[in-house]
Amino acid sequence: MNNYLTVHQNGEPIYDIFFANDFNSLPELLAGQGIADKRVCIVTESNVAPLYLEAIENQLRGKCKEIISVVFEAGEANKNLDTVKYIYEKLIHARFDRKDMLIALGGGVTGDITGFTAATYLRGIDFVQIPTSLLAQVDSSIGGKTGVDFDSYKNMVGAFHMPKLVYINVSTLSTLSDDQFMSGMGEIIKHGLIKDKDYFNWLMTNRDCILAKEPDILMEMIRASCNIKRLVVENDPTEKGERALLNFGHTLGHAIERYLDLKLSHGACVGIGCCLAAIISKNNGDIDKETLDTITTAFDAFGFPTLEDYPVDADKVIEYTRNDKKMVGDKIKFILLHDIGNAYINMDITVDDMKKAFTER
Ligand SMILES: NC(=O)c1ccc[n+]([C@@H]2O[C@H](COP(=O)([O-])OP(=O)(O)OC[C@H]3O[C@@H](n4cnc5c(N)ncnc54)[C@H](O)[C@@H]3O)[C@@H](O)[C@H]2O)c1
Ligand SMILES: O=C(O)C(=O)C[C@@H](O)[C@H](O)[C@H](O)COP(=O)(O)O
Ligand SMILES: [Zn+2]
Numbered sequence: 001m002n003n004y005l006t007v008h009q010n011g012e013p014i015y016d017i018f019f020a021n022d023f024n025s026l027p028e029l030l031a032g033q034g035i036a037d038k039r040v041c042i043v044t045e046s047n048v049a050p051l052y053l054e055a056i057e058n059q060l061r062g063k064c065k066e067i068i069s070v071v072f073e074a075g076e077a078n079k080n081l082d083t084v085k086y087i088y089e090k091l092i093h094a095r096f097d098r099k100d101m102l103i104a105l106g107g108g109v110t111g112d113i114t115g116f117t118a119a120t121y122l123r124g125i126d127f128v129q130i131p132t133s134l135l136a137q138v139d140s141s142i143g144g145k146t147g148v149d150f151d152s153y154k155n156m157v158g159a160f161h162m163p164k165l166v167y168i169n170v171s172t173l174s175t176l177s178d179d180q181f182m183s184g185m186g187e188i189i190k191h192g193l194i195k196d197k198d199y200f201n202w203l204m205t206n207r208d209c210i211l212a213k214e215p216d217i218l219m220e221m222i223r224a225s226c227n228i229k230r231l232v233v234e235n236d237p238t239e240k241g242e243r244a245l246l247n248f249g250h251t252l253g254h255a256i257e258r259y260l261d262l263k264l265s266h267g268a269c270v271g272i273g274c275c276l277a278a279i280i281s282k283n284n285g286d287i288d289k290e291t292l293d294t295i296t297t298a299f300d301a302f303g304f305p306t307l308e309d310y311p312v313d314a315d316k317v318i319e320y321t322r323n324d325k326k327m328v329g330d331k332i333k334f335i336l337l338h339d340i341g342n343a344y345i346n347m348d349i350t351v352d353d354m355k356k357a358f359t360e361r
Contacts, residue, residue, distance in 0.1 A: 005226055007142065007162075008234050017142060017166040017226050019219060023052075026059045026130075026167055033126065033164050039066040039096055043087060043114040044105040045074040048132055051175055056105055056130065068094050072113070076262045079109045079148050081157065087117045101126045101164075107133030107180075108140035108266065112155070115146025119161030129163045132172040134184025135267050138191070138225035141166045143233035143243075153323055154254045160238050168226075170219055178303075181213070183267030185302045186249070188221065190274055191228040193295065194245045197341030199224055200298070207301050245343045247326060248335040249274030252354065255320035259312050264305065271304040279357040280349060281336040291340060307358070314358035318351055 005017045018029060027035075040060060044053055049071045060067055070090045072083045091100075104114030104127060111129050118127035129141035147158020173181065192200030202224075203210065209217040229246070236243040253273025257266060264272075275296050282292040300306075326333035334349040 039100040042069040047074040048106040119159035129166045139187040183265035186267030186270040194343035
């Protein structure tokens with residue numbers, strides 16, 4: 001099996017997603033991106049920097065014109081324009097020009113911020129993703145959605161800007177907390193739910209090995225999820241249609257993330273959002289009770305919290321969905337399931353339908 005997947009657009013290869021257990025192939029792959037003539041800025045955050053920054057610097061030393069790094073304070077609360085401004089200042093100070101490059105080293109927060117900075121600095125420079133969280137390895141590093149939160153609105157300011165390379169060193173997951181591992185599983189289970197019933201069943205069958213973080217199983221799972229995301233974003237890079245399916249669980253998930261003031265991880269909120277969307281699918285007559293139970297059992301099996309653990313004011317959460325980017329006029333573009341592995345867009349979900357999901361299962 002190849003140790004990479006290639007993401008295409010209009011039939012043309014755009015970038016590779018490379019899978020490894022170390023950082024040793026990074027210099028060679030970046031040489032292919034003309035790094036010898038570039039200044040490189042590694043953008044990372046306070047948790048990841050002490051773990052992996054030096055390893056990346058060691059790999060790149062002598063291979064590019066100059067290396068600088070910018071370290072910001074970890075956490076979703078810093079996925080904002082202030083952090084972007086901080087990075088712009090560093091780049092201007094180091095005289096970065098149009099042919100220079102950013103490297104995002106970290107989780108989805110780092111990838112989203114760095115990608116957005118790369119998309120906007122000097123009207124766009126190259127960037128590379130080195131995702132270190134499970135969520136970033138299977139989801140956020142792929143597809144070129146970049147951006148930041150604005151006030152408390154999730155991903156309100158952003159741009160589509162494709163990376164030049166996604167380099168996944170699966171061994172970085174050894175330092176990730178179990179909570180953050182679970183967060184990544186939220187997007188992984190989502191991939192099975194929207195596109196691939198066999199993959200969903202495989203996740204359940206291999207649950208114990210996944211939770212034991214067996215290296216071969218993790219590699220297989222990460223590759224499979226990357227492939228699902230790759231296929232969706234190749235078909236619809238800028239979310240004119242099918243890409244919206246990747247938002248399954250996110251309409252209510254993002255609203256819960258905001259309501260809980262970021263006390264729960266993105267993936268945990270997506271997990272709760274997926275279960276609520278599955279209840280709406282059942283109430284809408286799309287799936288039966290047995291399928292709904294299979295879905296909620298899956299999240300339970302991977303240790304996801306529920307609304308019993310995190311009670312919310314349903315009216316307030318639903319009010320927050322009005323700021324969702326998927327609103328079309330007064331209607332919300334809701335993602336539902338015809339079955340496990342078969343998601344679709346529904347434009348007729350009402351506030352009452354959402355409310356019912358919180359109270360009637
Ligand atoms: N652009 C997209 O397509 C896309 C897709 C999904 C999610 N997202 C965004 O991604 C973000 C969530 O990503 P995330 O869960 O990676 O969050 P994150 O970047 O905050 O990382 C989660 C936590 O794990 C730590 N961490 C990361 N890698 C580590 C490692 N190897 N060892 C130890 N600690 C490590 C981080 O410091 C942080 O505390 C959200 O902002 C979400 O909106 C974007
Ligand atoms: O890549 C996509 O498209 C996704 O929707 C993936 C989601 O998991 C991710 O959380 C994304 O950032 C949500 O996008 P948004 O446009 O709803 O903010
Ligand atoms: Zn997500």
